[in-house]
Amino acid sequence: MVLSPVIGKLLHKRVVLASASPRRREILSHAGLRFEVVPSRFKEKLDKASFPTPYAYAIETAKQKALEVARRMHQKDLRAPDVVIGADTIVTIGGLILEKPVDKQDAYRMLSRLNGKEHSVFTGVAIVHCCTTDAQLDLEVSEFHEETTVKFSELSEELLWEYIDSGEPMDKAGGYGIQALGGMLVEHVRGDFLNVVGFPLNHFCKKLVELYYPPRREDLQRVKHDSIPAVDTFENLSDVEGSGSDPAQGDDGGGHGRAEAGGDKRQGPAGMQGTDSTGTGESPPPFPAGLLELIDGFKASKALFVACKLNVFDVLKDGAPLKAMDIAGKIDASVCGTERLLDVCVALGLLEKTDRGYRNTELADVHLASDGEYSLHGLAMRSNDHFWNLFTDLELAVREGASAAFGRKAEEPVQSKHKKLQFMRAMHGLAMLTAHQVATAFDLSRFTSACDLGGCTGALARALTQEYPRLKVTVFDLPEVIEHVTCFQPEGRRPDWMSFTPGDFFKDDLPEADLYILSRILHEWPDDKVCELLSRVSSRCGGILVAEKVLEDKPAARGSLPSSLNLLVRTQGRERSLPEYRGLLERHGFRDVRLAHAGDRLDVMLGTRASPP
Ligand SMILES: Cc1cn([C@H]2C[C@H](O)[C@@H](COP(=O)(O)OP(=O)(O)OP(=O)(O)O)O2)c(=O)[nH]c1=O
16 A cells, blocks of 8 residues: 555656665655665765765765666666665764764764754755666755754763764764664654664655646645645555556546546656657646746746845754844844745745744855854855846847857946955855865876966865875965955965965966966866966876866756856857867867866866976
């Protein structure tokens, strides 16, 4: 018997749980899912420091676990399963990620840290849909995370050691198992209990709803957007046409004419399987939820920008929940307007609403408050104040081409101090998110000095010096940028081990360096300017590191599309493919140009040449 129709959607698929966790197996089989278990061999050794949030780390680990199993099964049988599920559970306290203890002492350290305090348990989940065509494996990953807060009682040393000696902590994140003896340590839990045990079943079902049941118009009136559809109890579930009623179809599943025309074949995530709309007029086409979301997308962006501009996320950072009226007072805005904005932020997943008022989600705390290390507040503000206006000219830019539009209402000169700082904050936020991945994409230990051209606040330079302590790094940027770099340094002063040189890389002498770095620079310029810049550096160095989003043969990744239009409306530059970058670099004497991915939004290329005599 299956209680949730969404679980039923998986019954006729070959589903694999990529996990050795007996808890995950139990939770999913109790929910009525049929699956095979293939524990993942992925080594959980990702660099935690390179992730902006703990849950990003858990999601990535879950994803790698699932992908490893999908690829291994495909290699073995040349046929992957239909769906592979991976999960990873971590405990976090005070910015520290706790996984499974390595020994009893480690378990003691973890439990002492949790003793008497509240901590968060995150489970990242990846649902990988596999499709094999002509022996080629195509993978589509959906991912999410769930957070549960757990408070431990004050526990005596004796009790901690007794618990550790029971052996229970050793295979569990944070060194405890809430479902067994560890339950005695816990004072209260806020959120999904099963999430702590290793699998957030409720969120998983909601995710399946999103994937398998894009809402229909009539459903939208009845069902709240993110809830699981009305729970039916039924035994005979089938994806196969005509074999029993489909819960997504309500009560008419058994009827012939209508059932035939309207039979729901929305079997999987968009893109992996087609929909079957007959277009006869008898049944409406599948509800275009994604399209409507796109049409409304600008409203969501604007709501986010306005909340940032009014410092909503700063007001709520790290504090107790506040009522709309109190927030309105602090941001100097009307109560009714504030309440509506806050509710929109809740719907967008930026705030949470409880009986005690509104509070930031972790995403907002980390990325939307203005002062965090990984804050994107500056980027949101620049998007609001600058890109928003430029995009009103998109139609003109498309009609006339970048070069025609450029110069009419293109990049405004960054004159005022306010504008300069806003630009730098935006660049800094993006660079902080990717600096570590760019710095570690290749082994750069053979270089002794590097110069980051257009390196702005030095975020990438700092990551390089952390990774290669012997590398001497210079940041080269316009004088009006260098003038303000100090306020972006963690200690509020320029570090001794990095130098900043003001200048224009098209006009002024460049600092001597073994390796030149161009991160998000070349896409700003047309080919002739790129060649001018490359010829200035090529004769002087042994290597070049270029970080850009490289266009791929397949349709561009969603993440790179806005950037490509951004360039169209404001500069004469453009994104380029690997052959294009390779051609440009090889024309200037760089050989052996290699590519590495540095996350969804950036790729890194390294080209080398014989060191100058
Ligand atoms: C906090 C907590 C964790 N856990 C478990 C859930 C997970 O199985 C484990 C965290 O380790 P994970 O690395 O998430 O999972 P795993 O190694 O057990 O299995 P696999 O990697 O093969 O999927 O801790 C509990 O069982 N109870 C708890 O209260």
